Amino acid sequence: MADLIDIDAAVIGAGPAGLIAAEQLAQAGARVAVFDGMAAPARKFLLAGRGGLNLTHSEALPDFLARYGAAQPRLSPAIEAFGPQQLRAWADDLGQSTFVGTSGRVFPVAMKASPLLRAWLRRLDAQGVQLRLKHRWTGWDGEGHLSFDTPDGPRRIAARTTVLALGGASWPRLGSDGSWADLLARKGVTIEPLKPANCGFVAAWSALFADKYQGAPLKNVALSFGPRTVRGEAMITRDGIEGGAIYALSALLRDAILAGGEARLWIALRPDLTPNDLAARLAKPKGKQSLSTYLRKAAGLLPASIGLLQEVAHASGATLAMLPADELAALINAVPVRLIGVAPIARAISTAGGIAWDEIGDDYMLRKLPGVFAAGEMLDWEAPTGGYLLTACFATGAAAGQGAAKYLGR
The missing domain is CATH 3.50.50.60 (FAD/NAD(P)-binding domain)
Structure with missing residues (x-):
């Protein structure tokens, strides 16, 4: 003994x-x-x-x-x-x-x-x-x-x-x-x-999007779930999304997913611009620019934000090029992201x-x-x-x- x-x-x-x-x-x-x-x-x-x-x-x-x-x-x-x-x-x-x-x-x-x-x-x-x-x-x-x-x-x-x-x-x-x-x-x-x-979440990204944008930031965005909106930054991961603004919503998102299996997060990529301002910018001629270049210059979007728009549009069976300026403007500030799981507790901050x-x-x-x-x-x-x-x-x-x-x- x-x-x-x-x-x-x-x-x-x-x-x-x-x-x-x-x-x-x-x-x-x-x-x-x-x-x-x-x-x-x-x-x-x-x-x-x-x-x-x-x-x-x-x-x-x-x-x-x-x-x-x-x-x-x-x-x-x-x-x-x-x-x-x-x-x-x-x-x-x-x-x-x-x-x-x-x-x-x-x-x-x-x-x-x-x-x-x-x-x-x-x-x-x-x-x-x-x-x-x-x-x-x-x-x-x-x-x-x-x-x-x-x-x-x-x-x-x-x-x-x-x-x-x-x-x-x-x-x-x-x-x-x-x-x-x-x-x-x-x-x-x-x-x-x-x-x-204060954890990340799982999203059903396509392999193409995950391979290209994992680790890329979404800067100066506004994230909304239910009645709550948080300004800040997030980061795309291979399996989903995490970051400071996500952590601020994590309790609400976690409980919703544990109760119902999924939660829909809304992301405003240019929250300081009104729909009319965005639509006016996007109504300008694109000329010979690629869509990505046009969105970067006209709407001030980062590559990961453009990739996210394309990912969401593709999942709905559409393409960004098909959308008129007002619908594209609306999508930019209300990007729906379906979350289907909570990241493991071993990777959580707390x-x-x-x-x-x-x-x-x-x-x-x-x-x-x-x-x-x-x-x-x-x-x-x-x-x-x-x-x-x-x-x-x-x-x-x-x-x-x-x-x-x-x-x-x-």
């Missing part, structure tokens, strides 16, 4: 939610160890920061909180206590000052996640937090001790309190594989099915579903497992990209850490 190690608090998961929970516990005077199955901490956090770490967002707090939809009432207290302003102050205390970009998103001046993480780990080490890597959590043993698989064999931990911060099920190669769901379900904890969020809110107390302790707290993407919430995901992970991690410290009587 593995030797038993005794500590005050175990934090399982070395992402932002887990590390901030550990920091709260250490500041309260607890002996804390953070366990993670990977060989390095915060792998997904580091990946998110490669193109510029979008830490949070600068919009007014009421608007910020509204981004969490149905989960807003449960998340609001944690975010109000450790939200955008507090997160920026926290980063500043680590020597990683932040700035507000033109879109309102907040980034560290260094842009990358690695300088912030290094400073954070140094501070945690100075606070006495132990980091135990390559420790894959396998649940509890018959005596209620935490069990881990390690390169040196099984290990058991006796912790007076535990914070679970194992993430969702997106990017499993970085450590968040959702395997914790079965472990908690066996303890009677209700788990809402894990689903992809996860919806998780531990049902009824299972969680106001202090983030699991009602059926006294002394066990949960935070981050393990909980049943989702949010768009733009800093909202990270902020809620930090906020719930801080709340769970404070709840665990209170449980210890600290």
Whole structure:
């Protein structure tokens, strides 16, 4: 039997939610160890920061909180206590000052996640937090001790309190594989099915279109589904479509596809032009220009946008050359794209579903497992990209850490 190690608090998961929970516990005077199955901490956090770490967002707090939809009432207290302003102050205390970009998103001046993480780990080490890597959590043993698989064999931990911060099920190669769901379900904890969020979708492209335009952007477009319209960019993939504007609609599209098998997305390729303006431009003589050249010059369309128009027209049994100027103008700003599937959860940016809110107390302790707290993407919430995901992970991690410290009587 593995030797038993005794500590005050175990934090399982070395992402932002887990590390901030550990920091709260250490500041309260607890002996804390953070366990993670990977060989390095915060792998997904580091990946998110490669193109510029979008830490949070600068919009007014009421608007910020509204981004969490149905989960807003449960998340609001944690975010109000450790939200955008507090997160920026926290980063500043680590020597990683932040700035507000033109879109309102907040980034560290260094842009990358690695300088912030290094400073954070140094501070945690100075606070006495132990980091135990390559420790894959396998649940509890018959005596209620935490069990881990390690390169040196099984290990058991006796912790007076535990914070679970194992993430969702997106990017499993970085450590968040959702395997914790079965472990908690066996303890009677209700788990809402894990689903992809901020994800791409499958479209029935022709092989010709997919081969030619995969990886091509659709810039400055407006995407609509149901009552919602989003401005931004998207990208054609071999199997379908993804990108920032798609992610903003992903919850609505996903739920529609899961319920009915498909969803029809509408794309306005030149949303700043009225139908009359577009029709007037397209009524001009084409001369000897090819149709693609004409559409590029007259309507200002990118090659991928022209290809998409041709793909949709061909699927309906028509050709663009057959359409009069007013019908072509109407199509340009209302391109119907039939989506027939959701991209796999392993390719999603984040996860919806998780531990049902009824299972969680106001202090983030699991009602059926006294002394066990949960935070981050393990909980049943989702949010768009733009800093909202990270902020809620930090906020719930801080709340769970404070709840665990209170449980210890600290």
